Amino acid sequence: MSIDEKTYGELREIAARYPEGRSGLLPMLHLVQSAEGRITPEGIEACAEILGITAAEVSGVATFYTMYKRKPVGDYHVGVCTNTLCAVMGGDAIFERLKGHLDVGNDETTDDGKITLEHVECNAACDYAPVMMVNWEFMDNMTPERAVEVVDDLREGRDVHSTRGPRVCTWREAERVLAGFPDDLADEGPAAGPASLVGLGIARERGWTAPGREAGGAPAPAIGRDQSAEQADTARAGTEEKIDESPADLQHDRNPAKGEDAQ
Numbered sequence: 266m267s268i269d270e271k272t273y274g275e276l277r278e279i280a281a282r283y284p285e286g287r288s289g290l291l292p293m294l295h296l297v298q299s300a301e302g303r304i305t306p307e308g309i310e311a312c313a314e315i316l317g318i319t320a321a322e323v324s325g326v327a328t329f330y331t332m333y334k335r336k337p338v339g340d341y342h343v344g345v346c347t348n349t350l351c352a353v354m355g356g357d358a359i360f361e362r363l364k365g366h367l368d369v370g371n372d373e374t375t376d377d378g379k380i381t382l383e384h385v386e387c388n389a390a391c392d393y394a395p396v397m398m399v400n401w402e403f404m405d406n407m408t409p410e411r412a413v414e415v416v417d418d419l420r421e422g423r424d425v426h427s428t429r430g431p432r433v434c435t436w437r438e439a440e441r442v443l444a445g446f447p448d449d450l451a452d453e454g455p456a457a458g459p460a461s462l463v464g465l466g467i468a469r470e471r472g473w474t475a476p477g478r479e480a481g482g483a484p485a486p487a488i489g490r491d492q493s494a495e496q497a498d499t500a501r502a503g504t505e506e507k508i509d510e511s512p513a514d515l516q517h518d519r520n521p522a523k524g525e526d527a528q
């Protein structure tokens with residue numbers, strides 16, 4: 266069975282957003298997942314046809330990234346971060362508890378088709394470890410008990426809210442957003458938590474700005490690739506010189522956080 270007409274039209278729409286249509290392949294694959302519940306052979310064919318590349322090339326991308334699924338995903342994808350920091354902070358315990366509670370293994374879906382459980386890699390949310398994701402929305406500072414409550418609420422159809430984002434939608438709806446069709450929920454719920462903003466607060470307090478930008482001023486003018494490489498070489502050479510001359514001076518320059526302002 267081929268992909269439906271509406272989805273085919275939207276796949277073309279995504280490809281048309283890019284100067285090189287092929288650049289749209291990742292969001293196109295998310296749209297296939299939204300429409301089909303997984304990456305299907307028909308979805309692969311449709312992407313290949315629209316982009317003028319082979320099905321093998323599309324398949325190569327779809328099988329490389331773990332966010333693309335070859336088997337059906339449940340209504341809610343629950344990812345438990347079990348990378349080092351989350352693991353030691355309780356991620357392993359959360360995963361084990363959910364595995365037992367849901368009676369599924371890694372990358373498996375419950376019998377009612379509601380929840381797919383998966384180990385996930387670091388979500389750059391380590392300041393709120395252990396972290397769980399529901400359809401890629403953050404659930405911070407999780408505990409095994411809270412994780413069980415979340416999956417039970419999802420299975421019972423009760424509203425679940427991300428700790429740093431909107432109310433949780435279904436996996437297919439989230440895939441549509443990842444394909445570039447907003448659901449207008451982006452402003453619902455808090456966007457960033459206090460722990461993530463601590464560095465920003467300290468920088469403001471001390472008047473630190475990003476390199477190449479004066480406080481309150483315009484950004485540094487854009488430079489070409491050659492100039493940029495030249496600047497990087499000059500900076501590296503300067504650093505190497507400093508190491509040769511005095512490692513203690515260099516240390517002093519590089520630790521403004523300890524009150525040792527660069528001179």
Ligand code: FES
Nearest residue numbers: 346351387388390
């Ligand atoms: S280790 Fe879990 S979010 Fe970074």
